[in-house]
Amino acid sequence: MDKIELKNLLFLARINAKEEEYPEIIEKLKNTFGLIDEMQDLDLSDLEPLNNPLELSNVSREDKDKDRNEKKKFLDNSPEADEDYFNVPKIIE
Amino acid sequence: MNFKELRGKFRAKKVSAKEAVESSLEKIKDDKLNIFINNFEKQALSNAEYIDNNFDDFKDKPLSGVPIAHKDIFCTEGLPTTCGSKMLENFIAPYDATVVKNCFDAGSIMVAKTNMDEFAMGSSNETSYFGAVSNPWNHNLVPGGSSGGAAACVSANLTTISTGTDTGGSIRQPAALCGITGLKPTYGLVSRWGMIAFCSSMDQAGPFSKDAFGCAALLDAMASYDEKDSTSTKRDNINFEKSLSKDFGSLNIGVIKNIEKLGISEDVINAYETSKTVLTGLGHKLIEVDFSELSSGICSYYVIAPAECSSNLSRFDGVKYGYRSEGEKDIANLYMNTRSDGFGDEVKKRILIGTHVLSAGFYDAYYLQAQKVRRMIKVKFEDFFKHVDLIFMPTTLDQAFEKNRKSDDPNRMYKEDLLTIPANLAGLPAISFPNGFKNNLPIGGQLIGKYFGEDLLLNTTNKIQEVTDWHKMTP
Secondary structure (H helix, E strand, O other), rough: OHHHHHHHHHOOOEEEEEOHHHHHHHHHHHHHHHHHHHHHHHHOOOOOOOOOOOOOOOOOOOOOOOOOHHHHHHOOOOOOOOOOEEEOOOOOO | OHHHHHHHHOOOOOOOOOHHHHHHHHHHOOOOOOOEEEEEEHHHHHHHHHHHHOOHHHOOOOOOOEEEEEEOEEEEEOOOOOOOOOOOOEOOOOOOOOOHHHHHHHHOOOEEEEEOOOHHHOOOOOOOOOOOOOOOOOOEEOOOOOOOHHHHHHHHOOOEEEEOOOOOOHHHHHHHHOEEEEEEOOOOOOOOOOOOOOOOOOOOEEEEEEOOOHHHHHHHHHHHOOOOOOOOOOOOOHHHHHHHOOOOOOOOEEEEOOOHHOOOOHHHHHHHHHHHHHHHHHOEEEEEEOOOOOOOHHHHHHHHHHHHHHHHHHOOOOOOOOOOOOOOHHHHHHHHHHHHHHHOOHHHHHHHHHHHHHHOOOOOOHHHHHHHHHHHHHHHHHHHHOOOOOOEEOOOOOOEEOOOOHOOOOHHHHOOOOOOOOHHHOOOEEEEEEEEEEEOOEEEEEEEEEOHHHHHHHHHHHHHHHHHOOHHOOO
């Protein structure tokens, strides 16, 4: 991984880092991938991937209205909101 | 006083819920180990009075009149829920997690919420924004993690039961390092509703107590089908406490072949060998199983868990709840700076790893390969369980370690989870219990069971604890 790849990765993850921190971050990531890469030697071509241990099927419920309005409760938890909306800085110039 | 004695005294009207809560709160206020993030004196006393005033409704409930501490990963309505992170330092949960509600309905009173690794990512409780927790047996050592505070709380006798969560060993490893009993249930037995998500396909809540009895009673309260969690499993309720006295007869128990090659310390191996004689003494038959694929589990886990973490934690953007960086002029910087300031280093590292393994060009080599390893581990367990009823192995490679020691070498910290991760990948239930001591520090042993075999795990552990004293040791 080089600095350009890390910059792209940081952007995808929406995390900031100063350029002088890049070498340390790259080193940490390389170290972890060194551990992970031990599995690359395994030939598992005949196995299906497993994404959930119980291989459950989706549970569905009736599509019914519920008389529940918790708007205020949820808006109150926002760092910045008015009566009806979450407030954010300007998105479009 | 252990859980069984305390509940017995409440039921016999010798100790009121209020007295039990007052006694717990007094000890919690004196805590020098940084076990708690918040305690709730006013609310706890008022809930205790409610239970005392409605004694007849609660006296036969599994947790009647007993104080409990919840890991601060469970949402508690109207009260702070931090998940060990600056990101949620001032977050007030708008609803109760199903686990919290179930425990209250079962007659317990929440007195405090326990410290934990940030977003449950860590094996030493040192990644918490609120500082490290000390091990009650030796204050220079870590209690394990991520449910380090919850395990230390029971170990130090501040409450007799507590809740934790286990994604890669976060109940069993701290239970082993603190000398108590902790159970990770089958994936799907306990609702994840209101439990802040880290790795949704592995996260599972479970009980801590000194012994199998306390864990059984707490699991009776925690386990329930919940339509609010789409991975919750609908099944007949088993009474775990009652199943402790059931006779399951002589069992075939798998023990690990060539265990000395796994890098486990001599003291842990010695305890393991001693426990094997306890098992044969109880009439069980030991059958060697070859688990050489075990170490691949770590590779798989450290791809899948960060991948799910990067997806789950994308919700923390400074808009709807939690921390927001100040003075931002545009939305892009708001997202970036909120996440950079709000998350700690370990969490950010895992988000980056997860984002990388899910990105175009790397998906097949990492994420898909890791899911195939996951399948391999599951198939391996299915093969074992054709011949054995349970598998027995140590919980950890070594005893509790010094603070700051493994933070310098993260891979060494990750390898700490070698023996606990396989059960998470496969979704199987597993219990850790104290099975030896060395240098006045506890050692843990672990039994892994078949899907929804918690009754047999608890029963077998209980039988072991009837003939051993390790779980009775106190720091």
